Every structure is written in C-alpha cells, then in structure tokens.
Amino acid sequence: xxxxxxxxxxxxxxxxxxxxxxxxxxxxxxxxxxxxxxxxxxxxxxxxxxxxxxxxxxxxxxxxxxxxxxxxxxxxxxxxxxxxxxxxxxxxxxxxxxxxxxxxxxxxxxxxxxxxxxxxxxxxxxxxxxxxxxxxxxxxxxxxxxxxxxxxxxxxxxxxxxxxxxxxxxxxxxxxxxxxxxxxxxxxxxxxxxxxxxxxxxxxxxxxxxxxxxxxxxxxxxxxxxxxxxxxxxxxxxxxxxxxxxxxxxxxxxxxxxxxxxxxxxxxxxxxxxxxxxxxxxxxxxxxxxxxxxxxxxxxxxxxxxxxxxxxxxxxxxxxxxxxxxxxxxxxxxxxxxxxxxxxxxxxxxxxxxxxxxxxxx
Amino acid sequence: xxxxxxxxxxxxxxxxxxxxxxxxxxxxxxxxxxxxxxxxxxxxxxxxxxxxxxxxxxxxxxxxxxxxxxxxxxxxxxxxxxxxxxxxxxxxxxxxxxxxxxxxxxxxxxxxxxxxxxxxxxxxxxxxxxxxxxxxxxxxxxxxxxxxxxxxxxxxxxxxxxxxxxxxxxxxxxxxxxxxxxxxxxxxxxxxxxxxxxxxxxxxxxxxxxxxxxxxxxxxxxxxxxxxxxxxxxxxxxxxxxxxxxxxxxxxxxxxxxxxxxxxxxxxxxxxxxxxxxxxxxxxxxxxxxxxxxxxxxxxxxxxxxxxxxxxxxxxxxxxxxxxxxxxxxxxxxxx
Numbered sequence: 139x140x141x142x143x144x145x146x147x148x149x150x151x152x153x154x155x156x157x158x159x160x161x162x163x164x165x166x167x168x169x170x171x172x173x174x175x176x177x178x179x180x181x182x183x184x185x186x187x188x189x190x191x192x193x194x195x196x197x198x199x200x201x202x203x204x205x206x207x208x209x210x211x212x213x214x215x216x217x218x219x220x221x222x223x224x225x226x227x228x229x230x231x232x233x234x235x236x237x238x239x240x241x242x243x244x245x246x247x248x249x250x251x252x253x254x255x256x257x258x259x260x261x262x263x264x265x266x267x268x269x270x271x272x273x274x275x276x277x278x279x280x281x282x283x284x285x286x287x288x289x290x291x292x293x294x295x296x297x298x299x300x301x302x303x304x305x306x307x308x309x310x311x312x313x314x315x316x317x318x319x320x321x322x323x324x325x326x327x328x329x330x331x332x333x334x335x336x337x338x339x340x341x342x343x344x345x346x347x348x349x350x351x352x353x354x355x356x357x358x359x360x361x362x363x364x365x366x367x368x369x370x371x372x373x374x375x376x377x378x379x380x381x382x383x384x385x386x387x388x389x390x391x392x393x394x395x396x397x398x399x400x401x402x403x404x405x406x407x408x409x410x411x412x413x414x415x416x417x418x419x420x421x422x423x424x425x426x427x428x429x430x431x432x433x434x435x436x437x438x439x440x441x442x443x444x445x446x447x448x449x450x451x452x453x454x455x456x457x458x459x460x461x462x463x464x465x466x467x468x469x470x471x472x473x474x475x476x477x478x479x480x481x482x483x484x485x486x487x488x489x490x491x492x493x494x495x496x497x498x499x500x
Numbered sequence: 501x502x503x504x505x506x507x508x509x510x511x512x513x514x515x516x517x518x519x520x521x522x523x524x525x526x527x528x529x530x531x532x533x534x535x536x537x538x539x540x541x542x543x544x545x546x547x548x549x550x551x552x553x554x555x556x557x558x559x560x561x562x563x564x565x566x567x568x569x570x571x572x573x574x575x576x577x578x579x580x581x582x583x584x585x586x587x588x589x590x591x592x593x594x595x596x597x598x599x600x601x602x603x604x605x606x607x608x609x610x611x612x613x614x615x616x617x618x619x620x621x622x623x624x625x626x627x628x629x630x631x632x633x634x635x636x637x638x639x640x641x642x643x644x645x646x647x648x649x650x651x652x653x654x655x656x657x658x659x660x661x662x663x664x665x666x667x668x669x670x671x672x673x674x675x676x677x678x679x680x681x682x683x684x685x686x687x688x689x690x691x692x693x694x695x696x697x698x699x700x701x702x703x704x705x706x707x708x709x710x711x712x713x714x715x716x717x718x719x720x721x722x723x724x725x726x727x728x729x730x731x732x733x734x735x736x737x738x739x740x741x742x743x744x745x746x747x748x749x750x751x752x753x754x755x756x757x758x759x760x761x762x763x764x765x766x767x768x769x770x771x772x773x774x775x776x777x778x779x780x781x782x783x784x785x786x787x788x789x790x791x792x793x794x795x796x797x798x799x800x801x802x803x804x805x806x807x808x809x810x811x812x813x814x815x816x817x818x819x820x821x822x823x824x825x826x827x828x829x830x831x832x833x834x835x836x
Contacts, residue, residue, distance in 0.1 A: 282719035295716030299661060318721050324734035349711040349722040354657030357644035359680050360711040372686035 140444035141453075146427040148438045154427065155223045158420045162216035165417045168410040169213055172250075173206025175403055182399065186392065188293050191270035194263050198256055198400065202407075205249045209414065212243050216421055223428050226437055236425055243418045250411045257400040264396060268389045272306045279348070280319040295350040301395065303388035304351035309365075311387075316341040317348060347383060356382030419445070517582050524579035528572050530772050535568025537765050544761065548754065550655045553632040560615075560622050564765065567615055574608055577601070612769055619766035623759045630751050630758075634668045641710070642681040657712040665753035666713035666746040671727075673749075678703040679710060709745055718744030 146154065180199035183190070219236070222228040275294045281287040298304055305311035323330050323342055334340050345366040352360035360382055364370035368377075423443040430441030446453045542561035545552070581601070584590040637656045643649040660666055667673035685692050685704055695704050707728040714722035722744055726732040 288719070291719065292717050299716070319719075322720055322734055327734075349714045349724070350716060352711045354661070354712060355654045357650070357653065357681075358684055362711070372684055372689070 141446040143444045146443050147440045154424050155220045159217050159220040162213045165413045166213040169206050169209030176202030189271040189275050191267040201253050209246050247414050265393050279317045298350040301391040302384050303386045303391040304384040307387040309347050309383050312347045313345050351383045353382050353384050358382050521582040524575045527575035531568050531571030538564030551633045551637050553629040616766045616769050619762045627755050641679045660712040663753040664746050665748045665750035668751050669749040671709050674709045713745040715744050720744050
C-alpha cells in the first residue's frame with residue numbers, strides 16, 4: 139500500500155519536471171541567501187570578538203554557511219535532474235546519485251531547523267560569554283601599556299559610544315574597578331593615598347565613569363566624576379536625577395542586538411525550509427513517476443508516483459532488516475574464517491541469536 | 501568634405517550597432533548610479549543641515565537627481581534605436597526622430613559638463629555655510645531649553661564624535677564661548693563669580709571642552725577640564741604633551757567629507773561624458789545607412805568643422821533676420 143499515491147500521465151510529468159526545475163532554481167537562490175546571511179552574522183560576531191569570552195555562538199553562522207553551500211549544490215543537481223528526467227536515455231545515470239541526494243536534502247532541512255532552534259537556545263550562553271568578556275574588558279581598560287591589552291580601552295570606548303551603553307550591567311560596574319592607570323596617578327597626593335587605602339586590594343577606586351558613558355542627548359554637560367556626591371555639582375541630586383549617562387548595560391545592549399539579528403532572520407530561514415521540503419517531495423514524485431513510466435511498455439503512458447513504495451511501518455521494517463543484514467554479514471564472515479578470533483566479534487545484538495549460524499565460540 | 505569619414509560594410513555596421521547598444525545600456529546603469537548618488541548626497545546634506553547656515557546648497561543634489569533620470573530615459577531610448585537601426589523598415593520610421601535625438605544628446609552632454617563644473621565650484625559655498633553654521637552651533641550649544649535650538653547640543657556632540665573633530669578651527673573655539681547653561685551654574689560660588697566677572701560680557705568662560713571632543717584612542721583617560729593648567733593634572737604639560745582630544749577642527753573634517761563626495765561624483769560624470777557619451781554620439785552619426793547591403797560611408801559631420809559651424813551661424817542669423825524682415829514689413833502698417 140504505497141504512501142500518497144498519485145497518477146501521472148505524460149503531460150503531468152512534463153509539468154512536474156518544469157515546475158520542479160523552477161522551484162529548484164528558487165531554492166538555489168534561497169540557499170545563496172542563507173549563505174550570505176551566515177557570512178553577515180559571522181562578520182558581525184567577529185567584529186565584537188574581543189568582548190566575547192568563548193566562541194560557542196559561532197556555531198549558528200557556521201551551520202548557516204555550510205547549509206547554504208550544500209543547498210546551492212543540491213538544488214543545482216536537482217535542476218540538472220529535472221532537465222534530464224524526460225529523456226529516457228539520460229535519466230538512468232542519475233539513479234544511483236538520487237539516493238544520496240535525498241539523504242543530503244533531508245540533512246539540509248534538519249540542519250536548518252536545528253539552526254532556528256539553536257539561535258533561541260544559545261541566548262543564555264551568549265549572555266554568559268558577553269558577561270565574562272565585558273568584565274575582562276572593563277578590568278583591563280587601564281592597561282594601555284600592556285601588549286595584548288593595549289586596545290581594550292579603545293574597544294570598550296567605541297563599544298559604549300556605538301551601542302549607547304555603560305558598563306556590564308550598569309554604570310556602577312565602573313566604581314568597582316580601577317580604570318585609571320597608575321601612570322597617571324600622583325601618589326604623593328593625599329586624596330589618591332586615601333582612596334588607595336580605602337580598599338583591601340589597594341586599588342584607586344572612584345565614583346566616576348569614562349567619558350564614553352556620556353549621553354549626548356542629555357541637556358546638561360556630562361557629569362562623569364563624583365557621581366554619588368550630590369554636593370559636588372550644582373543642582374544635582376544623585377538619587378533622584380536622571381543621570382546624563384547611558385542607563386543600559388552593554389551586556390544587555392549587545393545581547394539585544396544579536397538576538398534581534400537572529401530573530402529577524404528566523405522567518406526567512408523557516409520559509410527556506412519549506413521550499414527545500416517541497417523540492418524534496420516533488421523530486422521523489424518525479425523520480426517514482428519517471429521510473430514507473432520507463433518500466434511500462436508505452437513510455438508515454440500513465441504511471442504512478444508515490445512517496446514510499448510500501449506504508450511507513452513496512453518501509454521502516456524493511457530498512458531495519460537491510461541494515462542489520464549488512465551488519466550481520468560483516469560479523470559472520472570473519473567468524474567463519476577465523477574461529478580463534480571469534481571473541482572480538484561477539485555482539486550483544488539480539489538479531490544474531492535469530493541467525494541460523496552457530497554462535498561464535500567464546 | 502566630410503569630417504572623419506570611415507567606410508562601413510554590412511558586417512561593420514552590425515558590429516557598430518551592437519557595440520553602441522551595449523554602450524547605451526552601460527550608460528543607463530551609470531544614469532541609475534548618478535541618480536542614487538544624488539539621493540545619497542541629499543540625505544547627507546539633510547542630516548547635517550543643522551550645522552549649515554542656509555538651505556540653498558541643495559542645488560547640486562537636485563540637479564544630480566534630475567540628470568540621473570534624464571540619462572536613464574535618453575540612453576534607454578538610444579539603446580532601443582540602436583536595436584532597430586539595422587532593420588531598414590523600422591529605421592526609415594525613426595529617421596525623422598534621429599536629428600532631434602542628436603540635438604538632445606548634445607544638449608544633455610553640455611548639461612553634464614555643467615553639473616561637473618558645479619560639483620567643483622559649489623564646494624566653496626559649502627565651506628562658507630559650514631563655517632557660519634558651526635560657529636552658530638557652538639554658540640547655541642548651551643541653549644537646550646530654547647525651542648528651535650534644543651537639539652543643537654546633541655547634533656554637535658554626534659558630529660564631533662562621528663567626524664573625530666573638536667570645535668570650528670580647533671578645540672580653542674570652546675574656550676571663547678559659554679557652553680554650560682546658567683541653569684547648572686551656582687552663582688553664589690566664588691569661582692563662578694570670578695570667571696563671570698573676568699570678561700566684559702559676563703560669560704562663564706573656562707578652558708574646558710565638552711566630552712565629545714575626547715579621543716578614545718588615547719591611552720590616558722580623557723582630560724577635558726582645565727586644559728591649560730598643568731598643575732591640576734599629574735604628569736601633564738599642555739604645551740608638549742599630545743592632548744587626548746581631537747586636534748582637527750570640525751569645519752575641515754566635515755568639509756573634506758563633503759568635498760570628497762562631490763569630487764568623486766564629478767569625476768564619475770566626467771568619465772561618463774568623456775568615455776561613453778562622445779563615443780556614442782560620434783558612432784551614432786556615423787551609422788547612417790541609405791543602402792543596407794552595400795558599403796556606405798559614415799562621418800562625424802557632413803562638411804568640415806569650420807563649414808558646419810558657419811552653416812549653423814548662418815541658420816541662426818536667418819532665423820533672427822526672418823523675424824526682422826517680417827517686422828520691417830509690418831511696421832509701416834503699425835507706424836501709420
């Protein structure tokens with residue numbers, strides 16, 4: 139009992155081939171789109187590489203790039219198959235390749251689905267990576283003379299200005315690190331000495347933030363130092379006043395940005411999955427219909443196209459039996475030839491017990 | 501004596517027509533590019549309109565948009581003509597349109613040259629408007645509570661951050677204006693009173709700059725206040741040290757940006773005029789087959805350059821004289 143059987147006469151077969159040819163070119167364009175999307179996402183992630191701790195999130199654009207290339211290849215092959223499908227002399231040479239093609243196309247669809255799922259699932263990991271990366275960036279802000287870290291200051295400043303954010307969670311993160319290098323501190327000054335002695339690690343902590351936290355849209359010229367001291371500035375109340383710094387933390391800003399990128403591409407990827415699935419199904423119908431027509435006496439007559447030759451359950455059992463046969467075949471031969479080495483081939487697979495051959499001597 | 505004659509047989513004519521068709525479609529693409537460049541330039545001018553003094557500098561982008569659209573239309577028509585000119589039936593239909601098309605193309609070339617010239621000349625006017633506009637912006641930086649000027653601060657801050665510049669000529673322009681609003685000054689404070697009394701106009705002047713002048717690439721946290729006072733900062737000498745604020749003036753920075761846009765547009769159009777247009781008009785004049793199968797001659801101008809010029813002048817004079825003669829005939833009736 140074939141699955142989803144449909145009758146195809148010659149005209150319908152021709153229409154199917156033409157339609158599939160168009161569809162496969164459309165799917166090829168979609169594959170190119172997915173590839174470009176992957177490249178763009180990867181470039182954006184690489185640009186902010188310095189404030190990310192690990193590269194786990196890179197798996198999303200990597201899969202997109204791979205899948206894009208694979209999709210371009212498979213759809214191009216599909217269009218070639220369509221062109222040859224109505225020519226009975228040229229179609230048989232594709233027979234062997236088609237099985238592999240179906241496997242690859244199914245894999246492409248599965249990977250695309252995985253990408254959509256991953257782009258939501260990895261949000262937590264991205265946040266973690268950004269948290270650690272930004273914390274290090276803020277800690278090494280002052281080390282402009284240490285090779286390997288001398289551009290941290292510029293990176294963090296540009297980041298805060300571009301994404302309109304300050305610190306990791308908020309601007310108070312800057313109060314907990316020394317972000318002014320010792321080279322610019324006057325150690326003979328009483329104020330500096332007081333601040334250094336005020337904490338265990340002898341760090342020069344101050345209630346100030348770098349200039350890149352300043353918000354240009356604020357009506358007041360930027361206040362960056364003595365933020366917690368209401369008396370240090372005129373008409374300034376630390377608790378109540380809306381500070382003229384950016385209130386958002388950079389981790390939140392970056393996460394929002396990347397999640398926005400990946401979410402906006404979600405619908406596009408889903409439609410690519412749909413198109414790829416329809417190419418797969420149409421190709422199966424075309425293959426079965428054309429093969430059926432070639433088996434007939436009259437090649438121009440009516441043939442049947444189906445998705446699976448038998449039902450789902452029977453096909454599954456058939457495939458399982460075939461796979462086990464191959465596995466069993468591989469095991470029995472060496473056991474007959476080398477009886478002494480039978481220990482290595484002993485298997486716990488239940489199907490070998492059903493086998494007519496004697497069990498290997500242990 | 502025809503000017504620059506070349507002999508054409510059918511084969512050469514076909515090749516010529518094909519080449520011309522390609523050139524025309526390339527010109528269409530160039531026309532689209534000029535159109536989009538015009539739109540881009542207009543948007544850029546609009547973005548910075550607050551730091552510019554007047555609005556008439558929009559002449560160049562408007563002209564570019566017009567020229568781009570005209571180029572597309574003319575060249576598409578030329579391409580279609582090329583496509584048809586080898587078919588004698590269609591060609592005889594189009595023969596009448598050929599001459600006005602030639603004139604239009606010539607006029608269009610002159611317009612393109614004019615646009616190129618404008619691109620180079622208008623840079624002066626942009627320079628002047630920028631100078632005036634930036635001076636005003638710096639003056640109105642503090643007026644964030646005055647309607648009409650409340651976004652000046654943000655615009656100027658974003659401009660200084662984006663173009664990596666400070667002040668009009670350099671950062672010292674900030675020393676000459678009061679850029680902190682009186683709302684944030686404690687008038688009872690002695691320091692404030694001293695500063696206000698130190699100049700005739702009662703302005704609170706200081707040797708500081710806004711935060712947007714800071715250079716993120718500097719290794720030191722930004723020093724923006726008390727720039728000329730060495731004792732306030734540790735290990736700091738304002739005369740010898742490379743300051744960690746931008747040292748370029750915004751007028752230079754913004755002007756160089758706009759002049760580079762305008763120069764590249766001008767160069768692009770000149771390349772288009774020099775390369776494609778001349779070629780296409782000369783070749784078009786030469787593709788003039790009377791007898792389709794035989795050899796024919798193609799020329800640039802029917803007579804020599806001098807003779808064509810004198811001919812044209814004579815024609816213009818007859819046009820003018822024609823009116824005069826008629827007037828002369830009519831005036832006796834009017835005079836009486």
